[in-house]
Each structure stands twice: as structure tokens, then as C-alpha cells.
Amino acid sequence: MRTEDDAKAMEYTGDNDPVIEWARELQSLAQAGLWYVKDDFDRERFQRIREISAEMMAERTGIPKEKVTVFFCNNTGYQTPKVDTRAAIIKDGRILLVRERDGKWAMPGGWCDYNMSAAENTIKEAKEEAGLDIAIEKVISVQDRDRHNHPPYVYKVIKIFYLCRPLGGEFVKNIETSESRYFSENELPELAEEKTTEEQIRMCLDASRSKEWQTHFDGMVYAGLGYA
Numbered sequence: 001m002r003t004e005d006d007a008k009a010m011e012y013t014g015d016n017d018p019v020i021e022w023a024r025e026l027q028s029l030a031q032a033g034l035w036y037v038k039d040d041f042d043r044e045r046f047q048r049i050r051e052i053s054a055e056m057m058a059e060r061t062g063i064p065k066e067k068v069t070v071f072f073c074n075n076t077g078y079q080t081p082k083v084d085t086r087a088a089i090i091k092d093g094r095i096l097l098v099r100e101r102d103g104k105w106a107m108p109g110g111w112c113d114y115n116m117s118a119a120e121n122t123i124k125e126a127k128e129e130a131g132l133d134i135a136i137e138k139v140i141s142v143q144d145r146d147r148h149n150h151p152p153y154v155y156k157v158i159k160i161f162y163l164c165r166p167l168g169g170e171f172v173k174n175i176e177t178s179e180s181r182y183f184s185e186n187e188l189p190e191l192a193e194e195k196t197t198e199e200q201i202r203m204c205l206d207a208s209r210s211k212e213w214q215t216h217f218d219g220m221v222y223a224g225l226g227y228a
Helices: 018-036 040-061 065-072 118-130 198-209
Strands: 082-091 094-100 109-111 132-144 157-169 177-183
Touching (some): 094 118, 109 118, 118 157, 132 198, 157 198
Antiparallel strands (some): 082 109
16 A cells, blocks of 8 residues: 555645644544534534635645545544654665656655554565565664654654565566565665655664664654655
8 A cells, every 4th residue: 555645635835834733722622522522512612713724735735625624634532653664674784766657766666554553564565565575673762743744734643664584585576566676875866755754764773783773763862864
């Protein structure tokens, strides 16, 4: 499953735009309100707040309100971030990347399916996109996408990077990726930076070389390694 192709329809360029953040918060509050509310009049108020958040987002981004509503205001229940998993498949000091439909490269990965654990989803994505069977060895990092990948999306995404060991298999061209190849950190191709950055690749390679790696998370002090 392609992790962020649908999300690309909801990219915006205004990093740290307070109006975008207010719209996000209003949408989250309205969605929770609609889920828990009992009074019909309050339900109408929460629905209107949700509509206002969509109107704010559309006005600020230039994305049509109808599209904003589909991607930004179509869920029910308490709002939580989407989860994206990435397989850092390392072999002989090089990392495996797959070539996207736009010609750029990324680590295999995707949105976490509702009926799978994050690790199971990573194994599935590696098979679908790279044709490989893998063994997961450790969690490298848990990241807030907004802090690492650009352009930002209108909803929150949590990215989980797993260190993986290839067991077998071979690449088969598919509707999502056209090629897979191992790269050293000094010969990286053009990256799909909304999904995988050079910093994230370097972090994964560092994790593969460390016997005492501890899972990284945002807000952690990385001992001068340069990860934010």
C-alpha cells in the first residue's frame, strides 16, 4: 500500500503556519466532539466548527474545499496521527531503496493497515515494494513527520523506522515501484523527501553499525550525531 501518495494531495508549503495549526486543532476538537456529543444542537455546532476548519485549510493552502473535506474531515472517533512504517534493509553497509513512480527513491514502507501491527506492516511493505522477505531486528526511531520530512501534510503522521535483515526474494516490477537497489550513504540517488530523507538514511545506517543503539525519538539528545 502506498504510504503517502494519497497524502500528497494534501501537501502545503507553509511550514509552521499558525493558521494551519489552528485549523488542525479545530478539526481535531470538532471530530472528538462529534463522536462524544449527545445533544443535537451541540452536534450542529461541532459540525460547523469542522466546516470552518476545512474552510480555513482551503483558504490557506489553495486546495479546493471538497478535497480538503475528503482528506481532512472524513474520519470519526477521537483523532490520532496516521502511522507510517519504513524498512531499513541493510546489506554490506548499504541500504535498500525502491524507485517510486515519479522516479525518486525511498525506503520501502507504507501506511500501517488497521489489522496489522507496525512490524507486520513493515514486513508486508518490504515484500510488496522490494520483493524481499525480511527479519526485523530492532526499532531505530519513532519520529513526528512534521519535524523531519517536507512538504508537511495537513494531518499528523508518526513514522517508525525498523532495522531489517534480508532473508531472500527478488524484486518484481509492480504498480508502486519500478526498481530496487542498494546504495551507500555517499552515492544516494534523488530521494522522495516527503518519505525518506538523507538524514533518515544516515540514521538507519548508523543504527546498523552500532551494537548499543537505543531507539531514537523526537526530543531526545542524540550525542552530537546531528539528528533532530
